[in-house]
Amino acid sequence: xxTKTSLTQSNISGWGxxxxxxxxxxxxxxxxxxFALWFSLTxxxxxxxxxxKFIGLTNYTELLSVGTILLEPERDAQGxxxxxxxxxxxxxxxxxxxxxxxxxxxxxxxxxxxxxxxGPNNEFKRxxxxxDVVFMRALKNTFVFVLVVAPLQAGLALGLALLINQxxxxxxxxxxxxxxxxxxxxxVVAFLWRLIYDGNNGLLNNLLGxxxxxxxxxxxxxxxxxxxxxxxxxxxxxxAVGFHMVIWLSGLQTISPTxxxxxxxxxxxxxxxxxxxxxxxxxxxxxxxxxxxTMQAFGLFAQxxxxxxxxxxxxxxxxxxxxxERGYGKQDISGGSAISVLLFLIVLSISLLQRYLTxxxxx
Amino acid sequence: xxxxxxxxxxKSFGSVDIIKGVDLEINDGEFTVFVGPSGxxxxxxxxxxxxxxxxxxxxxxxxxxxxxxxxxxxxSVAMVFQSYAIFPHMTVRENIGFGLTIAKxxxxxxxxxxxxxxxxxxMEHLLDRRPSQLSGGQRQRVAIGRAITRKPEVFLFDxxxxxxxxxxRMDMRMEIGKLHHQLGATMIYVTHDQVEAMTLADKIVVxxxxxxxxxxxxxxxxxxxxxxxxxxFLGAPxxxxxxxxxxxxxxxxxxxxxxxxxxxTVHVQGRSFTVGTKxxxxxxxxxxxxxxxxxxxxxxxxxxxxxxGSETILNIKLSDGSTMIAAIADDQIFKIGQSVGLTFDAxxxxxxxxxxxxxxxxx
Ligand SMILES: Nc1ncnc2c1ncn2[C@@H]1O[C@H](COP(=O)(O)OP(=O)(O)OP(=O)(O)O)[C@@H](O)[C@H]1O
Ligand SMILES: [Mg+2]
Numbered sequence: 233x234x235t236k237t238s239l240t241q242s243n244i245s246g247w248g249x250x251x252x253x254x255x256x257x258x259x260x261x262x263x264x265x266x267f268a269l270w271f272s273l274t275x276x277x278x279x280x281x282x283x284x285k286f287i288g289l290t291n292y293t294e295l296l297s298v299g300t301i302l303l304e305p306e307r308d309a310q311g312x313x314x315x316x317x318x319x320x321x322x323x324x325x326x327x328x329x330x331x332x333x334x335x336x337x338x339x340x341x342x343x344x345x346x347x348x349x350x351g352p353n354n355e356f357k358r359x360x361x362x363x364d365v366v367f368m369r370a371l372k373n374t375f376v377f378v379l380v381v382a383p384l385q386a387g388l389a390l391g392l393a394l395l396i397n398q399x400x401x402x403x404x405x406x407x408x409x410x411x412x413x414x415x416x417x418x419x420v421v422a423f424l425w426r427l428i429y430d431g432n433n434g435l436l437n438n439l440l441g442x443x444x445x446x447x448x449x450x451x452x453x454x455x456x457x458x459x460x461x462x463x464x465x466x467x468x469x470x471x472a473v474g475f476h477m478v479i480w481l482s483g484l485q486t487i488s489p490t491x492x493x494x495x496x497x498x499x500x501x502x503x504x505x506x507x508x509x510x511x512x513x514x515x516x517x518x519x520x521x522x523x524x525x526t527m528q529a530f531g532l533f534a535q536x537x538x539x540x541x542x543x544x545x546x547x548x549x550x551x552x553x554x555x556x557e558r559g560y561g562k563q564d565i566s567g568g569s570a571i572s573v574l575l576f577l578i579v580l581s582i583s584l585l586q587r588y589l590t591x592x593x594x595x
Numbered sequence: 596x597x598x599x600x601x602x603x604x605x606k607s608f609g610s611v612d613i614i615k616g617v618d619l620e621i622n623d624g625e626f627t628v629f630v631g632p633s634g635x636x637x638x639x640x641x642x643x644x645x646x647x648x649x650x651x652x653x654x655x656x657x658x659x660x661x662x663x664x665x666x667x668x669x670x671s672v673a674m675v676f677q678s679y680a681i682f683p684h685m686t687v688r689e690n691i692g693f694g695l696t697i698a699k700x701x702x703x704x705x706x707x708x709x710x711x712x713x714x715x716x717x718m719e720h721l722l723d724r725r726p727s728q729l730s731g732g733q734r735q736r737v738a739i740g741r742a743i744t745r746k747p748e749v750f751l752f753d754x755x756x757x758x759x760x761x762x763x764r765m766d767m768r769m770e771i772g773k774l775h776h777q778l779g780a781t782m783i784y785v786t787h788d789q790v791e792a793m794t795l796a797d798k799i800v801v802x803x804x805x806x807x808x809x810x811x812x813x814x815x816x817x818x819x820x821x822x823x824x825x826x827x828f829l830g831a832p833x834x835x836x837x838x839x840x841x842x843x844x845x846x847x848x849x850x851x852x853x854x855x856x857x858x859x860t861v862h863v864q865g866r867s868f869t870v871g872t873k874x875x876x877x878x879x880x881x882x883x884x885x886x887x888x889x890x891x892x893x894x895x896x897x898x899x900x901x902x903x904g905s906e907t908i909l910n911i912k913l914s915d916g917s918t919m920i921a922a923i924a925d926d927q928i929f930k931i932g933q934s935v936g937l938t939f940d941a942x943x944x945x946x947x948x949x950x951x952x953x954x955x956x957x958x
Binding site: 490491495498499500501512513515 | 645646647666667668669672673674676678680681682683684685693694696697698741745
């Protein structure tokens with residue numbers, strides 16, 4: 233037994249050891265959190281000669297206000313629908329309603345977010361408006377990113393873990409290879425992938441070209457709205473899949489080998505073994521992996537910052553990118569803080585929901 | 596139902612030979628127990644019969660099929676593991692019916708068979724519990740239940756009771772005995788516990804270092820051990836060995852003595868000795884008794900006494916410094932340091948033509 237000295241027994245020395253880490257955590261995590269909460273309720277700017285004023289939830293309403301309006305087609309004297317030269321239906325200009333129009337108080341200062349045709353003969357146009365369209369796009373992009381990345385990355389990582397969890401010679405080499413992207417800085421990885429995705433001479437275009445004997449037309453992967461987000465998603469999945477593979481692997485190794493032998497004796501097929509032995513044994517690991525991936529995915533920033541800067545046409549805007557762009561780019565620290573607080577609430581509620589949905593049910 | 600025949604079975608892990616040529620015939624419906632010191636290869640042999648470990652050479656025959664190349668599920672064996680190997684996330688009902696689930700047995704039939712197994716094991720009231728809500732003995736019963744439902748021809752048990760406390764072990768031992776009578780199946784049972792071996796077995800197989808030392812009915816092994824190892828292994832406390840000189844041979848009557856033991860004549864079968872050589876005299880503690888100095892054939896002082904109530908174990912140091920253990924019937928009081936004379940039943944003494952090695956004495 234270790235001898236008990238005053239050093240290990242005294243309360244003060246215990247606090248003394250904890251203090252440096254504790255102080256750092258307070259300074260860089262806990263204080264900023266409360267700062268953000270406070271700033272988000274004021275009109276604080278990064279650098280400003282004027283003192284900040286308390287403005288309540290204005291920052292949040294600026295971010296989250298949405299509205300809608302139904303546009304009727306413009307008609308000529310005979311009551312026929314006016315069409316443009318292309319044959320499209322002509323609608324009155326939105327700004328007639330959203331700028332200084334007291335008849336539509338709810339949508340003042342808003343912009344079009346998206347719209348669709350509706351009504352008889354699809355003559356009408358339903359327009360969804362938002363005060364902060366860029367933030368709305370960022371919100372949507374982030375959710376898409378999470379919804380695609382979470383299942384794909386978790387599934388892929390599980391697949392790799394199952395492949396790697398075998399007693400084969402040299403299996404550790406694969407383990408190392410899959411884990412390698414995790415230990416390289418995400419910024420470096422993003423730079424490399426910018427080269428891979430390059431529209432002219434990128435590795436991906438060359439590879440696809442070579443594999444299709446020149447049939448493949450080079451694509452500017454990061455330069456067009458249809459492929460930019462997908463490219464970031466693919467690269468992000470690749471980058472962190474090794475990390476989650478290792479978590480799955482540790483989960484797999486907690487399952488007793490005799491359970492597999494028992495299943496083997498009963499004649500279970502590979503799939504039955506997975507279904508009845510492996511998967512139930514991974515339940516807690518699955519919760520962990522899903523929550524970690526979700527939280528990481530909501531924090532998407534570095535890839536966007538390095539590869540696309542939110543473009544083209546806001547197609548890769550994300551919540552964190554917006555928070556930083558606002559807070560530091562536009563020096564609107566209160567707006568940025570409000571975004572971070574929103575992100576915190578989103579992640580918190582999703583984690584709670586996931587925990588609830590994946591809880592162990594006791595009958 | 597099936598015979599199990601092992602013909603010159605060998606197993607090596609890498610360059611290490613673990614099972615060194617085992618020949619064994621286990622008759623249909625027989626209860627066979629493998630005993631032997633830790634690491635002698637009991638589990639390995641059992642797992643080879645189950646098909647969980649492949650066979651390096653030799654033939655394994657179950658029923659009338661050579662099963663060397665058959666996977667576990669096609670051997671018609673069921674195994675009960677020391678660690679139970681029941682599935683923690685399934686209820687007792689699901690655990691017992693696992694083999695049937697795997698075989699996609701219709702639900703009605705499955706329910707019937709699970710009910711039947713639960714009735715045999717008296718655990719119908721536990722069917723909807725989870726393993727975490729069961730005691731050790733109940734868990735072991737679930738494992739046995741899973742084995743029963745498949746109606747295998749051969750049951751394999753690997754130290755099924757060693758995780759249970761003494762009282763429960765006795766209960767379960769009797770239940771396994773009953774089960775054998777009820778089902779009449781061939782059972783192979785590995786244990787460390789000689790009481791289990793002696794009470795349950797139709798046939799005991801004593802193993803040492805991957806070789807069969809002796810196989811036969813329990814009382815046969817107890818009364819007619821083939822060699823020092825078997826003699827020392829069975830019986831508690833274990834047999835006393837004394838190195839003696841062969842003085843005289845008259846047919847199968849051999850007269851021996853040493854410095855501490857006066858001249859004694861022992862009846863011997865099937866072993867030959869030469870006058871003037873050394874041999875080992877084996878005396879079971881139970882057949883030693885206290886005698887007057889006149890009638891005794893050895894003298895010693897008591898070093899230790901253990902009173903068990905039904906018998907008294909004496910640790911006696913003989914005049915030549917060797918130790919004798921005597922088990923005296925009934926509770927008797929002896930003093931440490933007391934000098935006593937010992938005599939023994941010559942008809943129950945054994946004479947071996949080998950000399951004890953360290954491993955025969957130690958356990
Ligand atoms: N997979 C393996 N690889 C290498 N050696 C092994 C392996 N499995 C078992 N052994 C060795 O084989 C020998 C026999 O092991 P086994 O488990 O059969 O012993 P046992 O008689 O069941 O012992 P115990 O009574 O302690 O359970 C041991 O020396 C063990 O170290
Ligand atoms: Mg064992």
